[in-house]
Amino acid sequence: MCLKWCPGGLKHNRVKLHKKDMNIEYYKTIASYYDIICKDLDFDLDFYKSEKVYGKNVLELTSGTGRVSIPLLEAGAKLTCIDISPEMLKILKEKITQHKYSAEVICEDVTKISLYQKFELAILPFHSFMELLGENKQLCTLSRIYRALVPGGRFLCPIHNPTVRKDSVNGCLHSIGVYSLEDGLLHVSGFEQGGHPTVDRFRFYEKFDKSGKLNSKHIVKMKFELISKDSFEEMANRVGFKIKNIYGDYERNSYSDSQSPFIIWDLVKS
Ligand SMILES: C[S@@+](CC[C@H](N)C(=O)[O-])C[C@H]1O[C@@H](n2cnc3c(N)ncnc32)[C@H](O)[C@@H]1O
Known part of the structure; x- marks a missing residue:
């Protein structure tokens, strides 16, 4: 029904x-429920772990409470986590301490990051790039991530395929x-x-x-x-990324405009 x-x-x-704070307020309200709701959500973990992250400097943007961060730390990544929500990061920090891992955790807007350290791999999991509203914020974020990578460094950025996703809107x-x-x-x-x-x-x-x-x-x-493939591709090219691969799902099957649930961008800093 x-x-x-x-x-x-x-x-x-x-x-x-207030429009300006809406997404921040959202995560503030739901932070204490987030892990309860996402307890069994592991659809993308093997995808990131298969990047052989052991010993790699990995930048995780929009890390939240660490659904992906903790498995990456477990796999031996040298991790820097960034998120705008203090409430979500408080939970992440507690988990890092509990597991006796070590990671840099920064409370910051991803559209504004400026990092001294350079990374071999950057990831922005769970399609959260779509939470950056408007081309200006999306371009700023892509360009700041580009700057944070070493030459040859990669950025993995999954978004929903709008053609498929719009049906549930x-x-x-x-x-x-x-x-x-x-x-x-x-x-x-x-x-x-x-x-x-x-x-x-x-x-x-x-x-x-x-x-x-x-x-x-x-x-x-x-x-x-909802971000179209053409629009994302144009922004990625504009900041200097080369496209290494585009997957349609987390099993790395090739992308189909009409059927794939996701557009998973595998970008390289040239
Ligand atoms: C759907 S949650 C994903 C959390 C985690 N990556 C996961 O996979 O469970 C989206 C996260 O993006 C964060 N976020 C949204 N906009 C952001 C921004 N502009 N800068 C930094 N973090 C942001 C939110 O605070 C929230 O923690």
């Missing part, structure tokens, strides 16, 4: 978010999942609308106690952008 969201519903709940409310908490259950649902190219994502986080009584409800909103 598809429930269309009525815009009046949001007004009724008095959601007021349909305003239909659906359940994301139900997760066990120590004191009850968390139910996450949501919908997405727009997509020309900015998508508005609404998520509902509802906590129930063990008797099924609703304890709390958060409505959070964030934005991301």
Whole structure:
């Protein structure tokens, strides 16, 4: 069943978010739930680990709570993690300490990074490049990553294939999942609308106690952008990257415009 969201519903709940801080607020609100929701999300880990990261200087952009960082540290990468959200990074730092790993963790906007150290590999996992809204921010980020690489260094940047992804940007409310908490259950649902190219994502986080009584409800909103292959390619070329490969999925199958779920860019600093 598809429930269309009525815009009046949001007004009724008095959601007021300032456009500028919307994505930062989103991660601030959901940081404590993030690992619960992403517990079994490992679809891309082998892809990054197969880069033979042992002993390599790796720059991980938008690292969040370390879903990818911890496996990379485990595989012996010398890791620098960057993320704009202090709340997400607090959790990452706790995990690094807990595992007795060592990594540089920097709270910074990826559109503004300027790093002294140079890296052999940079990654920006989980399609989060799409959270950088507008060509200006996307170009700034690509150019700063280019500068942070050694000559011959690579940048792996997966994004969604907009041709396929746009089908789920349909305003239909659906359940994301139900997760066990120590004191009850968390139910996450949501919908997405727009997509020309900015998508508005609404998520509902509802906590129930063990008797099924609703304890709390958060409505959070964030934005991301559907980025066309041509537009990404043009920006990557403009900052000096050469395209080494374009994969359509994390098994490194070749990209098909009509069918691939992802566009995974493997770029080289020439
Ligand atoms: C979907 S989460 C991905 C986290 C992690 N990479 C993973 O795979 O689980 C997106 C992350 O991007 C971060 N982010 C979004 N915009 C950013 C920006 N401009 N600069 C740095 N981090 C940003 C958010 O704070 C959030 O932690």
